[in-house]
Amino acid sequence: MKQVAILISGRGSNMEALCQAAETTDSAYQVCRVLSNRPDAKGLQWASDHGFSTRVVDHRKFTSKAEFEAELNDDLNTAGADFVCLAGFMRLLSANFVQKWRGRLLNIHPSLLPSFPGLVPQQQALDAGVRISGCTVHFVSEDMDAGPIIVQTAVPVLPQDSEATLSKRILTAEHRTYAPALAAVCAGRVFWDGGSKATMSDEAGEPLHHYLDI
Numbered sequence: 001m002k003q004v005a006i007l008i009s010g011r012g013s014n015m016e017a018l019c020q021a022a023e024t025t026d027s028a029y030q031v032c033r034v035l036s037n038r039p040d041a042k043g044l045q046w047a048s049d050h051g052f053s054t055r056v057v058d059h060r061k062f063t064s065k066a067e068f069e070a071e072l073n074d075d076l077n078t079a080g081a082d083f084v085c086l087a088g089f090m091r092l093l094s095a096n097f098v099q100k101w102r103g104r105l106l107n108i109h110p111s112l113l114p115s116f117p118g119l120v121p122q123q124q125a126l127d128a129g130v131r132i133s134g135c136t137v138h139f140v141s142e143d144m145d146a147g148p149i150i151v152q153t154a155v156p157v158l159p160q161d162s163e164a165t166l167s168k169r170i171l172t173a174e175h176r177t178y179a180p181a182l183a184a185v186c187a188g189r190v191f192w193d194g195g196s197k198a199t200m201s202d203e204a205g206e207p208l209h210h211y212l213d214i
Contacts, residue, residue, distance in 0.1 A: 001027075001028070001029065001030055002028060002029045002030070002082040002083060002186035003029070003030055003031075003032040003079070003080045003081050003082045003083075004018070004022070004029045004030065004031050004032065004081065004082065004083045004084070004085060004182065004186070005031075005032055005033040005034075005035060005076050005079055005081035005083075005084050005085070006018055006019070006031060006033070006034050006035070006084075006085045006087050007035050007036070007037075007072075007084060007085070007086050007087065007089035008034065008035070008036045008041055008043045008044070008087050008088050008089055009036060009037055009038050009041055009088055009089050009090040009091070010038070010041055010042060010043065010088050010090070011041075011042045011043055011088070012034070012041065012042065012043020012044075012046060012047070012087060012088060013043075013088075013171065013175065014087035014088060014108060014174055014175065014178055015034060015043050015046075015047065015085075015087040015088070016043070016046060017174075017175040017176075017178060017179055018031065018085060018087065018178055018179050018182060019031050019034070019047065019050065019052055020179075021179035021180075021182075021183070022179075027183065028182075028183040028184075028186040028187045029082075029083070029182060029183065029186040031052055032053065032079045032080050032081055033052075033053050033054070033055060033075070033076070033079035033081060034047035034052050034053065034054045034055075035054070035055045035056070035057060035072070035075060035076070035079075036054075036055075036056055036057075037056075037057055037058060037059045037068075037072075037089070037090075037091055038056070038058070039056045039058055041056075043087075043088075044056070053079065055075055055079075057071050057072050057075060059091060065094055066094070066096075068091075069093065069094060069096070069097045072097070073097065073100060076101075082104065082186070083104045083105070083106065083182070083185065083186060084101055084104060084105045084106070085106045085107075085108075085178070085182060086105070086106065086107040086108070086140065087108065087178070092144065093105075093140070095142040098140055098141065098142050099142070101140075102139075102141075102192070102194075103139060103191060103192040103193075103194075105139065105140040106137060106138070106139060106140065106150070106181070106182060106185065107137070107138060107139075107140050107145075107147070108135055108136070108137050108138075108174050108177070108178050109121065109135065109136050109138065109145050110122055110133075110134075110135050110167065110170045110171070110174065111124070111125060111133055111134070111135070111136065111170075112132070112133060112134045112135075112136060112152055112154060113136040113138060113145055113146075113149060113152075114145075114146070115128075115130070116128070116133075117144060117145035117146065118144065118145060120163070121133075122163050122166045122167045122170060123163045125157060125166065126157065126161060126162075126163060126166060130157055131156065131157050132154050132155070132156060132157060133154070133155060133156075133157050133166065133170060134152055134153050134154040134155045134170060134173055135152065135153050135155075135170055135173050135174045135177055136149055136151075136152045137149075137150045137151050137152075137177060137178055137181035137182075138150055138198075139192045139198060147192075148192050148195075148196065148197050148198040149197070149198060150181045150184070150185065150190050150198050151177060151180070151181045151184075151190075152177075153173040153174075153176070153177040154173075155169050155170055155172075155173050156169075188201060189201050
């Protein structure tokens with residue numbers, strides 16, 4: 001059973017979905033820590049209320065990113081984390097930190113990468129006039145939103161959509177996409193061997209589908 005730490009900075013709705021999936025009898029992982037860089041992150045209370053170990057490593061209390069990340073790394077190791085999931089963690093991680101967790105650090109982004117990386121991808125999609133958007137679970141690399149893709153879920157962009165309505169639809173897709181992707185990685189069915197793409201193993205298991213919400 002793999003141990004997973006989840007990093008949040010706010011409400012942590014994707015964290016909730018990962019934690020709830022971990023509680024099922026056939027889960028491939030357990031959540032060993034929910035950690036935030038902000039003491040006021042609402043997700044910490046939910047996690048604590050549901051019996052998950054929580055910790056705050058406040059980035060504002062450190063004089064440098066290196067010191068903050070050293071403390072973060074120490075806590076992840078103390079918690080026994082095999083994998084780390086970013087779930088609305090609003091801090092850019094250094095190349096040094098990413099290299100330490102290479103192949104064991106996952107993120108979910110609300111667009112179909114490589115389209116619309118960075119901030120406000122939902123508005124970027126609307127501005128571009130695309131008809132399909134969605135979310136991407138990927139391994140974290142040194143470049144922002146550029147790591148190998150594990151799985152994607154597509155959702156329609158409707159003519160009447162605003163940033164708020166499209167964001168809500170994509171978030172629903174995120175909640176059903178992250179946990180199966182994480183489970184596949186924890187089970188060794190998907191891994192990153194250092195190349196430009198994630199590798200799918202030949203081990204038995206349910207396939208990772210690319211969903212389309214209509």
